[in-house]
Amino acid sequence: MTGVTGDATLDVTGLWKVFGPKPDRVVGTPLAALSRAELRERTGCVAAVRDISFTVAANEVFVVMGLSGSGKSTLVRCLTRLIEPTAGSVRYDGDDIREADPRRLRELRRHRFAMVFQHFGLLPHRRVIDNIGYGLEVRGVRKDERYRRAGEVLDLVGLSGYADYFPDQLSGGMQQRVGLGRALAVDPEILFFDEPFSALDPLIRRDMQNEVIRLHHEVGKTMVFITHDLHEALRLGDRILIMRDGAMVQVGRPDEVVGAPADDYVRDFVADVPKSHVLTIRWVMRPVRADDPLDGPELGPDVVVRDAARLVLGASSPVRVVSGGQLLGLVDDDAILRVIVVDDERRGASRAVAAGVDTAEAGAGTAETAAVEG
Numbered sequence: 001m002t003g004v005t006g007d008a009t010l011d012v013t014g015l016w017k018v019f020g021p022k023p024d025r026v027v028g029t030p031l032a033a034l035s036r037a038e039l040r041e042r043t044g045c046v047a048a049v050r051d052i053s054f055t056v057a058a059n060e061v062f063v064v065m066g067l068s069g070s071g072k073s074t075l076v077r078c079l080t081r082l083i084e085p086t087a088g089s090v091r092y093d094g095d096d097i098r099e100a101d102p103r104r105l106r107e108l109r110r111h112r113f114a115m116v117f118q119h120f121g122l123l124p125h126r127r128v129i130d131n132i133g134y135g136l137e138v139r140g141v142r143k144d145e146r147y148r149r150a151g152e153v154l155d156l157v158g159l160s161g162y163a164d165y166f167p168d169q170l171s172g173g174m175q176q177r178v179g180l181g182r183a184l185a186v187d188p189e190i191l192f193f194d195e196p197f198s199a200l201d202p203l204i205r206r207d208m209q210n211e212v213i214r215l216h217h218e219v220g221k222t223m224v225f226i227t228h229d230l231h232e233a234l235r236l237g238d239r240i241l242i243m244r245d246g247a248m249v250q251v252g253r254p255d256e257v258v259g260a261p262a263d264d265y266v267r268d269f270v271a272d273v274p275k276s277h278v279l280t281i282r283w284v285m286r287p288v289r290a291d292d293p294l295d296g297p298e299l300g301p302d303v304v305v306r307d308a309a310r311l312v313l314g315a316s317s318p319v320r321v322v323s324g325g326q327l328l329g330l331v332d333d334d335a336i337l338r339v340i341v342v343d344d345e346r347r348g349a350s351r352a353v354a355a356g357v358d359t360a361e362a363g364a365g366t367a368e369t370a371a372v373e374g
């Protein structure tokens with residue numbers, strides 16, 4: 001390792017984790033091409049992670065998303081070697097974590113990485129302040145310095161005034177704030193989150209997502225975040241890796257995943273996402289024609305459709321999409337309305353389904369009523 005650079009990347013290449021008898025015989029052989037189910041039938045092995053490669057940039061929030069059993073937890077545990085990978089490399093700041101000796105691994109886990117789990121993992125007989133300072137204690141930090149730092153973090157995670165409480169006196173959301181605080185106290189370079197909010201009810205969950213977004217703005221850490229919830233992934237992720245049966249299906253920004261799903265699996269996954277909330281105007285702009293008026297207002301290509309709507313619909317000329325002084329295209333009312341209408345239809349359809357009404361029937365009913373009224 002080359003010391004703290006502040007711009008260290010996490011590079012994962014060809015990572016595999018095979019559970020079961022003689023896992024080494026799978027990778028690099030024809031067995032690797034079998035589906036997960038076939039492999040299990042033929043060899044008794046489970047390929048939990050299959051040939052995954054990606055790079056997480058410094059300060060990026062990288063989300064790994066997939067249904068239960070897709071391999072997310074195994075993948076994130078391989079990154080810190082809580083689970084030993086079967087093959088591939090995990091390089092952090094240039095060096096291969098798979099080759100780190102136990103001392104080096106300890107150093108990485110204590111100083112550079114921190115994990116936040118679903119079941120907070122708090123020490124029940126310790127006060128909040130001592131739970132937050134736990135990682136510092138393990139590092140041998142002096143008591144007064146530990147309390148100073150833990151006190152700062154307590155405020156940062158919104159728990160001022162709770163220093164002397166015990167975990168079981170706190171709600172689930174607050175306990176997870178303690179978990180978050182404990183991870184932040186050691187000032188790690190990467191935070192790994194393994195489904196941290198899945199046990200929380202939806203409103204608290206949303207609060208905690210906002211908290212992560214706020215903390216990311218404030219402390220700017222690299223974050224690797226595991227979730228099975230697409231909406232959580234889209235809210236938090238700079239980029240999202242979608243897994244299925246251990247393999248990588250797509251990796252991209254939220255607008256790429258929603259705007260250009262890699263296959264039918266992802267398409268089905270994102271079908272219910274309101275497009276106007278995720279797609280940027282880059283996705284709806286059109287090329288400039290010779291007779292276009294070019295006196296409309298200007299926006300960058302990464303403005304989300306919903307946020308651009310008012311300006312576009314209120315302008316008398318199309319909005320110019322400009323990046324680095326270059327005119328990339330134009331956005332007019334039609335482009336915005338197309339996306340909004342699709343969202344509206346989708347909402348209407350899901351309301352009808354929720355109410356137990358067939359949409360075709362509902363449509364027929366409306367036509368009938370109109371005819372009678374007419």
Ligand SMILES: Nc1ncnc2c1ncn2[C@@H]1O[C@H](COP(=O)(O)OP(=O)(O)OP(=O)(O)O)[C@@H](O)[C@H]1O
Nearest residue numbers: 019046048066067068069070071072073074075228
């Ligand atoms: N220690 C193990 N031994 C054998 N198989 C395992 C082991 N751990 C995980 N698996 C299998 O590997 C696959 C991936 O599991 P993993 O827990 O990583 O998925 P996940 O996407 O995190 O799911 P969940 O959200 O339910 O935790 C599953 O089929 C699981 O049964």
